Amino acid sequence: MTFFYKNVYFEDTATIVGPYEKKGPLRKYFDKSYNDFYFGEDSFEKGEIKLVRDCLILILKKIGKKKEDVDLVLGGDLLNQITASTYGCYGVGNGFIGVYGACSSSVLEIIIAANFIEHQLIQNAICLVSSHNLTSEKQFRYPIEYGALRPNSATFTATGSACCFLSSSRMKVRVECATLGRIIDYRQDNPNDMGRVMAPAAIDTMKRHFQDTGRTPNDYDLIVTGDLGKYGVEIVKDYMLQVYQIDLSNNYHDCGVMLYDLEVQKEVKAGGSGPVCGPLVVYSYLFDLLKKKQYHRILFLATGALFSPQLIYQKEKINSICHAVSLEAVSC
Amino acid sequence: MKNTKYERIADFHKASEDRLKNAVIAFFSGGFLGALAEGMIEALCSWFSFSRTISSTIMIIFFIFLGSLCTALGFFDKLVEIFKCGLLIPITGFAHSMTSCSMDYRKEGPIYGIGSNMFKLAGSVILYGVLAAWFFGLIRYLLGGVG
Numbered sequence: 428m429t430f431f432y433k434n435v436y437f438e439d440t441a442t443i444v445g446p447y448e449k450k451g452p453l454r455k456y457f458d459k460s461y462n463d464f465y466f467g468e469d470s471f472e473k474g475e476i477k478l479v480r481d482c483l484i485l486i487l488k489k490i491g492k493k494k495e496d497v498d499l500v501l502g503g504d505l506l507n508q509i510t511a512s513t514y515g516c517y518g519v520g521n522g523f524i525g526v527y528g529a530c531s532s533s534v535l536e537i538i539i540a541a542n543f544i545e546h547q548l549i550q551n552a553i554c555l556v557s558s559h560n561l562t563s564e565k566q567f568r569y570p571i572e573y574g575a576l577r578p579n580s581a582t583f584t585a586t587g588s589a590c591c592f593l594s595s596s597r598m599k600v601r602v603e604c605a606t607l608g609r610i611i612d613y614r615q616d617n618p619n620d621m622g623r624v625m626a627p628a629a630i631d632t633m634k635r636h637f638q639d640t641g642r643t644p645n646d647y648d649l650i651v652t653g654d655l656g657k658y659g660v661e662i663v664k665d666y667m668l669q670v671y672q673i674d675l676s677n678n679y680h681d682c683g684v685m686l687y688d689l690e691v692q693k694e695v696k697a698g699g700s701g702p703v704c705g706p707l708v709v710y711s712y713l714f715d716l717l718k719k720k721q722y723h724r725i726l727f728l729a730t731g732a733l734f735s736p737q738l739i740y741q742k743e744k745i746n747s748i749c750h751a752v753s754l755e756a757v758s759c
Numbered sequence: 760m761k762n763t764k765y766e767r768i769a770d771f772h773k774a775s776e777d778r779l780k781n782a783v784i785a786f787f788s789g790g791f792l793g794a795l796a797e798g799m800i801e802a803l804c805s806w807f808s809f810s811r812t813i814s815s816t817i818m819i820i821f822f823i824f825l826g827s828l829c830t831a832l833g834f835f836d837k838l839v840e841i842f843k844c845g846l847l848i849p850i851t852g853f854a855h856s857m858t859s860c861s862m863d864y865r866k867e868g869p870i871y872g873i874g875s876n877m878f879k880l881a882g883s884v885i886l887y888g889v890l891a892a893w894f895f896g897l898i899r900y901l902l903g904g905v906g
Contacts, residue, residue: 470866565863572830572859573880574839574847576781580774613762623769627762661772662765670764694840697774 429606429639435541436598437591437717437754438551440710441486443478445560445586447695448707451687456711457587458485464561464586471571472506475559475588479504479515482555482588487519490592494519498549501525501540503532503702504557505584507566511557520553530625530654531608531731532556533589533706534750538605540593541752547595555590558701567618567736580620582656582683582700589706591714600717603724603755606636608748610733616744618734621700622659625730628749629655629663632728634671636751644675647753648722649713653705653729654683656697682708705729709754717756724755781843788845796822796849819850826854831862856880 442457449460459481466474466481479502487494500520502512509525516523528535533556540552561571563584569575593602613627629652637643644650655663660681667673682705683698699707709727716722729752734745796818803814826846829835835855839846846852860879864872878885 570856570859570863570880572833572836572862573856574836576839576843578774578776613765620774623773626769627765658772658774662769665768665772666765669768 429604429636430538430542430545431604432541432545432602434547434595435544435602436594436596437600437602437714438594438596438598439486439489440589440591440714441482441489442589442707442711443482443485443587444707447560447583447692448585448587448686448699450692453686453708453712456715457707458489458711464559471559471561471565472510475504475506475511475557475562476514478559478586478588479511479555479557482557482590483516483519483553486553486590486592495521497551497553498522499524499540499543499552501536501552501554502556503527503536505529505563505566505702506559511559511562512555515557516555522549528702528729528748528750529731529733530558530700530702530704531729531748531750532702533653533709534605534727534729534752537591537593537602537752538607538750541602541605544593544595550596551592551594553590553592555588556702556706557588558584558586558703560584560586560701563701577696578619579696580617580622580656580658581696582621582654582698583687583695584701585654585683585686585699585704585707586701587703587707589703589710591706591710597757597759599756599759600714601755601757603753604640605753606632606639606751608632608750610746610748612744612746614744615747616739616742618732618736618739618745620658621654621732622656622697623662624732624745625747625749626655626659626662626666628747629659629728629730630666632749632751633663633667633726634673636726636753637673644673644678647678647724647726650675650679650726651685651705651709651713651728652679652681652683652749653727653731654698654700655681655730656683656700657681657689658697660684685712702729702731713754717754720756722756724753726751726753785843785845785848788842789848790845792822792845792849792851822850823854826851827858830855830858835859853881853884856884 497520503526504511536554686699864876
């Protein structure tokens with residue numbers, strides 16, 4: 428299902444990162460960074476809430492608006508009951524929608540907000556996502572300090588918070604169209620190889636996007652997936668070429684690979700992951716390139732793995748989902 | 760239904776793991792830790808004239824303390840990255856699992872946090888350790904091995 432928009436613009440973005448992302452190659456594009464995982468709070472969960480609050484304060488400052496000027500706030504994260512968003516977004520905006528799409532939340536939020544704005548139900552919206560490496564470790568994997576050995580296919584949950592301010596007033600970057608993903612089950616069961624789990628969803632949404640729009644990869648300056656990691660990227664490229672004869676070799680990349688320097692930051696293994704991984708790259712570096720018109724149109728596919736540790740132990744498979752949004756540079 | 764075409768492509772791009780290297784490192788690091796512990800028992804026996812049972816107990820307490828301390832100071836997981844499972848299989852790994860669980864949940868308080876989560880990883884080891892001990896004790900009894 429693909430929606431086209433005429434009046435939805437990316438007014439501004441804000442990104443805050445943790446210590447590992449700060450050492451990555453995109454460091455100069457982030458608005459704010461921290462050196463530790465507590466962010467001045469006494470627990471990691473509270474630290475993530477602080478990240479969300481900080482990000483909201485930052486975006487409001489950048490666009491020069493007050494808390495009550497915002498029509499809608501959409502928040503998503505990985506904590507149980509998406510509490511980082513629900514606690515962190517308190518007091519901002521006239522309406523709140525909590526979104527859970529695992530690591531695909533960011534684009535799902537943009538699609539929801541864009542539909543509201545396009546139909547003039549609201550004037551503007553903030554779409555915010557956050558994730559925290561250590562709260563995710565604790566929730567999905569092993570205790571934080573536990574030295575569980577991670578295989579090379581494992582990805583590293585990015586720490587940070589990223590948001591974008593969408594509005595109906597004309598700006599340099601617009602949300603051009605979006606494809607809503609569907610739940611994909613390819614009978615994958617390895618939580619340590621998320622690239623392999625989520626690649627089928629990216630393939631499905633990408634193929635349907637090209638089908639619905641009648642476009643080819645060459646219509647985009649860049650196609651980026653959210654957090655497939657270096658092995659997932661190869662799977663997508665190979666599968667698209669072999670099965671659908673779509674060549675992605677020229678302009679396809681992955682935010683999880685772009686966010687870190689995989690040669691130097693060995694601890695991230697196959698690359699970054701988490702809801703914030705894609706937005707940290709798209710809302711900072713790629714948004715910058717779009718504003719400068721170095722890129723004219725990009726396709727951002729946020730991929731998410733839909734699972735819980737309980738269901739993995741109950742021998743269930745991991746489903747995945749991917750939503751796509753096309754961002755375009757316009758003259759204002 | 761598995762998509763065989765997908766499985767084939769995904770298998771082709773699978774991350775490689777150097778299992779042999781990891782096993783060799785674990786063999787030597789674990790062996791070194793064991794030798795160190797044995798040396799400690801011998802030293803305690805000869806320097807302080809403790810019995811072997813007492814020396815073993817002191818040695819175990821010492822390594823549990825060491826494992827917990829390194830975990831609390833935050834570098835046990837980094838040591839595991841280097842020395843692999845050689846540090847996780849001995850008693851240091853057991854101590855490490857309990858300390859790391861307790862540290863994770865310390866903010867939830869002594870009852871709902873530390874108390875109820877401390878054995879999250881170690882619980883299985885204790886339960887099946889006790890069961891296995893009972894089972895092998897039974898076999899030994901049936902074979903008439905108990906004096």
